[in-house]
Amino acid sequence: MPGEIDFLRELIAIPSVSGEETAVAVFIEETTRRWGLEVVRNANSVQIEVRGWGAGPTLAFASHLDVVPPGAGWTRDPFNPIIEGTRLYGRGSGDAKASVAAMLYAAKDLMDTGGIDAGRLLVILGYGEETKNTTMGAAVEAAGEIDAAVIGEPTGLDFAIAQRGLMMVDLVAQGDQRHAAYASGEDGFTNSVQVLSGDLLKLDNLFASRSHPVLGRAMATATMLEAGISRNITPPVARAVLDVRSTPDWSHEELAQELRTALTSDVIVTSRRLVPCETPSGSRLLATASLLRPAAAHFGSPTCSDWVFFRDFDAIKCGPGTSRRSHTADEYVDIPEVTAARGFYGQLARAYLWGH
Incomplete structure (x- = not known):
């Protein structure tokens, strides 16, 4: 098997559920140091650097070391990677250890073939991406100046040129508590469940005034409901949790105001940090990547993803694997795709850094 595949199997075999990344981080630190790469491991990331001989731009390859828990439904040991045909099975095989392996081997290839003439390549591998405790923000701040970035997530090696953001909202509807036998609207009675239900029915038609050319409309989806004291008492409060997937056409403040204008329930924003991202117009990184993979879809x-921490840079999201297989039982990645990613990442680093 190619080196990146054997390495990926070793990564999968080290369980690294969010919050438990130390063992895999130490393994990467020790392995890349043996390769002769410059590596630093700290509380925020493992960072590998390939320096050019002269001044030039900085290109970052970024991904994460944590995986989600295996969950139920596996027919294979999630941390005993096995190969069946062209598929490599295991938790994190696609999301996102395939990107990690390909990026690290691309950096190794650069060093093994004489390094780079100018600029620098950074490989930044963060922790906790699958949770709200991702360390990538701190890692990026500590990395110094960055000109462009490739976010390693499963995209089938197509190019994500925009990414939805996420805003979490609590909808809280107020009503009257009384015996259900006297639940009548004749005396001004308000049923909180009916208020909330009416608001939820409006969600499909919200945000229609703006449509992003790649992402389409922003959308709000109810994911949790809570109401009720007893089966024969009308609830004074009914609550819903909304998952609002935003686009660059809206700020999160504008989306919250749109909800408040359209709905009767109270709108309480509980999280707004994951803003949407998009590749800038005229991106040199995207132009370079497209020359190398002209058939790749945009x-x-x-x-x-951690792209949110690179939103002010020229960036794309691209990696081996398929996003829909992330977090599933019997997760797998296609081996030829990982090998192709190794070659693509290396070619992209050379072309971008040498063509500045």
């Missing part, structure tokens, strides 16, 4: 990603 698309808008519905899922959030």
Whole structure:
């Protein structure tokens, strides 16, 4: 098997559920140091650097070391990676250890073939991306100046040129508590469940005034409901949790105001940090990547990632694997795709850094 595949199997075999990344981080630190790469491991990330001989731009390859818990439904040991045909099975095989392995081997290839003439390549591997405790923000701040970034997530090696943001909202509807036998609207009675239900029915038609050319409309989806004291008492409060997937056409403040204008329930924003991202117009990184992979599709990603911490840079999201297989039982990645990613990342680093 190619080196990146054997390395990926070793990464999968080290369980690294969010919050438990130390063992895999130490393994990467020790392995890349043996390769002769410059590596620093700290509380925020493992960072590998390949320096050019002269001044030039900085290109970052970024991904994460944590995985979600295996969950139920596996027919294989999630941390005993096995190969069946062209598939490599295991938790994190696609999301996102395939990107990690390909990026690290691309950095190794650069060093093994004489390094780079100018600029620098950074590989930044963060922790906790699958939770709200991601360390990538701190890692980026500590990395110094960055000109462009590739976010390693499963995209089938197509290019995500925009990414939805995420705003979490609590809808709280107020009503009257009384015996259900006397639940009548004749005396001004308000049923909180009916108020909330009416608001939820309005969600599909919200945010229609703006449509992003790649991502489409922003959308709000109810994901949790809570109401009720007893089966024969009308609830004084009914609550819903909304998952609002934003686009660059809206700020999160504008989306919250749109909800408040359209709905009767109280709108309480509980999280707004994951803002949407998009590749800037005229991106040199995207132009360079497209020359190397002219058949790659350009698309808008519905899922959030650490791209949010690179939103002010020229950036794309691209990696081996398929996003829909992330977090599933019997997760797998296609081996040829990982090998192709190794070659693509290396070619992209050379072309971008040498063509500045």
